[in-house]
Amino acid sequence: xxxxxxxxxxxxxxxxxxxxGSFEEIGATFGQICQILEERSLLSQAGCMIGVYWDNxxxxxxxxxxxxxxxxxxxxxxxxxxxEELRLSGGRHAVLQYTGPYSGLARAYRYFFxxxxxxxxxIQTEGPLIEIYRNAAMETPSDQLVTEICVPLL
Numbered sequence: 001x002x003x004x005x006x007x008x009x010x011x012x013x014x015x016x017x018x019x020x021g022s023f024e025e026i027g028a029t030f031g032q033i034c035q036i037l038e039e040r041s042l043l044s045q046a047g048c049m050i051g052v053y054w055d056n057x058x059x060x061x062x063x064x065x066x067x068x069x070x071x072x073x074x075x076x077x078x079x080x081x082x083x084e085e086l087r088l089s090g091g092r093h094a095v096l097q098y099t100g101p102y103s104g105l106a107r108a109y110r111y112f113f114x115x116x117x118x119x120x121x122x123i124q125t126e127g128p129l130i131e132i133y134r135n136a137a138m139e140t141p142s143d144q145l146v147t148e149i150c151v152p153l154l
Contacts, residue, residue, distance in 0.1 A: 001111045003097050006122070009090040009150060014050060014070030015079045016086040022062040026051055027102075027137075029069035036083060037071065047072030051131040052086065088130065093150040094122055101142035105131075105149070112149060127152035 015037065019029040030049055037043040052068040070086055079085045094117070098108040117124065134146035 001115070002108050004094055004112065004116050004120075006092065006094050006153065009088075009093045009095075011090040012050065012072055012088040013075060014052070014068070014086040014088065015046070015073050015077075015083040016052070016068040016070035017083060019067045019069055020063075021065060023051075023053060023057060023065060023067055026067055026069050033069055033071055033083065040080075042073075042077065045074060045077060049133045049136075050088075051133070052088065053129045053131070089127075091127075092153045094120070094153055096149040096151075098147045098149060099144065101145060102137070102147070105147065108147075108149060112151065117151070123154045125152045125154045 015033065017029050017033055019026045030051075033049075034043060037046055048071070050070045050072060052070055054066045054068075055064070057065060068086055073079065094112075096108055096112050096116070098105060129152075130150045132148040132150065134148065135144070137145060
């Protein structure tokens, strides 16, 4: 239904802001990061936007969910408050590529966890799920948005 492959992901260094609450509302936090980096004339040097999701939304109420909205930054670039440095270690991940509006991500997640993961006989390990947004929602028609959902594996 959706293309999934296993790959070794590289470590990443993010400028991030913590988001508490529904994962669907993280867009405003991404907007804050972009505004801060733009004010500092650093946005043009930034890489992909990345959502880092620490909790399982099926096990925690929406108000208790924790995540980070982040943007990939070069190692030499300073990260000053209110932004925080967040390092992702990388490693073996199952990566589902979803193309379409963000409102369709829930369907991709259902396929990933209820069908692909059990059929592939892979085991999810500790660590956050991440979403890598390969193009910008402000510059791309919603049906052409590309999101990679990355699940850490043993």
